[in-house]
Amino acid sequence: MTAVTAPSDALRRLLDLLASGASTEQLAHVVVAARAEGTLGASDLAALASAGELALRIRETLAEHRRREAQLTALFETASELAALSDPDTVLRSIVRRARALLGVDVSYLSLNREAENKTYVRVSDGSVSAEFQQIVLGMGEGLGGLVAQTARPYATSDYFTDERFKHTRHIDSGVKDEGLTAILGVPLAIGPKVLGVLFASDRATREFTADEVALLSSLADHAAIALDSANLLDQTRRAVAELNEANATIRAQNEAMERAEDAHDRLTDLVLRGGDLPDVADAVAGVLHGDLTVYDADGTLLANSAAPVALDPAALAAARTAGRAVSTE
Template structure:
């Protein structure tokens, strides 16, 4: 029979067990109190097992709490902080921290810490391929070291090493946070002394890492879902805006079409587009003059001019930085600029649909301009043919012209003044349009025998010449020469008067006159003398006055004025001196100079007549040029 030791009261046994569990009872003391070494050993083994189960119970409770919090995930950052704190408490390490992996750069950024005493770890950024963390990411399995400083197998980096030394860390354990083989980050437990991490510690930290992975993965999915939702909402809003813009554009197109079909013009186009865009709209013609809408900016800027040219070449609307003009669209037909639309600031944003709407309005403006040009061209042809019939030699043509003129509210018997106009060849078309306007409402205008001709009622040729000159001068670039013939008391003399005006218009350029309003009366003797041959007139003036003109030109003098005064004084030196306001001796000295230039016989009757004509022709040229 086995010998047993003395019996111990139950309460004493329980007290001894509690002491063994909490570690306050050593082996020798237990054997002494129990009186049996084997019983004391069994008591110690039982206490160790019980402590292990109690620890497992706390770990499971912590994991269950984390699982419940995962199910109620609200704030990922707060939940990660809780997980790190629980892991810190159960692992019983000095420092615990979590680093999130940045897939784009391969770096790991510390996101949550517990137990740190310096900011070094909290600000730690681990470059790709460096340190224990990168090794965990590469292998996707837990990695640890009992002494980080001595771990030569790791890739050390100065920033990481400085942070580890600043915190005083020695041993580190890192476990990966995974989601379907994707590394989300690394959870670390670290001590400030050497420590060999046990399999149970690795397993416990891995369990918390799994929970942290769920948090990070859920947070990423939530962010993606939020971005997707925002993108979907943005797309829906954009679609709604686009649909509204398309609907507006359709309404604008209908309004523009209705306005044009109702006989509207540029004003209706500008008003309709302005209402649709909530912006000021100005329409310019081919000469960039305002024809509809608001006022154009004072002097189009270089940027606006460049935008007009770019729109003409591309056929599309061109946007400008917000200023006096926000958008430009050229009205073009076959590459020819017929005008443009200027859209002001404010109102609706100018998106793609609005740009197409502006371009459509520009196209309608171009069509309107072409239509108006076609009507104007037809009217020009009709009125031009009518004018040619009025000036024709055939009585039958004139009678038919009278009938057609009455249909246009023009009475041929009232047309008494003919005005011919001379402009540069490239300005003929706008000049013809302007002449048609100058002839309205009771006159006629057109080209007759290659010369722009205007027939007007009235009895004042000078006023008629000034009227035509003013209207054409406002419409064309360059000089305009308007020559009015004398009043034709008999309608049958109108063609003859117009021929006289044409002859005078051919003569004037030889006198240097290309711009001005004159009548034929002042030039009548000379048109008879020289006719249409301008070269003959130039040669005549050059031969007669050439030496005097050269003297004045070379010496910046005005000897010609002395000669002109002498001619107008009918060869009287005294009268000429008085007219010029000089002494008679001075006048005689100047006449001697003229004699030296022209020869001693210049005051004989025939040479003096020629000289008088040349001087008066030159004076007429000066008057026309400066009048």
């Protein structure tokens, strides 16, 4: 390192280190080294110390700007990814995965509200290892998540089990303890006044969630709520279209059957009016059914057939008489 012989040398060194993204230790060492060398007077050392403190604040500001820029970039990428998804379950998995990565937490999870039951259910998680935790159901106002779902406001705690702001219940605390969680942040998933659920970020150690982290997760939740609502609407549209297609197919089949019945009625009526006998009728009916027809009387005597006669099946005949409906002989 070049010796400091004048205040300008030290100041230039501080600026060079700032420009190169040096660590706080490297910046602080400039002042320490100048004192050790003893070439600067007391007033120059005091000015250099002030400049060093300013350099450290500038470094922290630049680091904070870079961090926020990285977060905004990640948030933009997340919004773009969510907008491209159309399946609700895929959207949910993407939301919790992104939340965990954005805040660097151990576990992220998401609950969805069921208004009719006045409850919110944990639906999907990322990083969770507890089956009990993954099946937690929170009543509105219960625990941290139930309070977020009820009030549509974000809540955070550095130590959930010692935080008396929340209504602790046995089954919620048991699930959280089984997962080993301590610090929890929850923000509402909402479209206007309607709360869809809650998005959570949590750590297994004590952690103070900053205002910036609350704002970041809230921004993600806003994008996520829109994407989830759009995916649900698209899914409902798909189901409605499928049901409509099924109904159309049923109506089309019924119409075709009615047309065939009308055609058969017309053909048989015309045949009878022209004096057709039983063999003629048998041929006509066989044509309508696209098959062969054999007619027997009650005593089993062959009366007519459209092709080679089919042998009478006494067992099938008895079953048909008992049931009062047609019976297959196959």
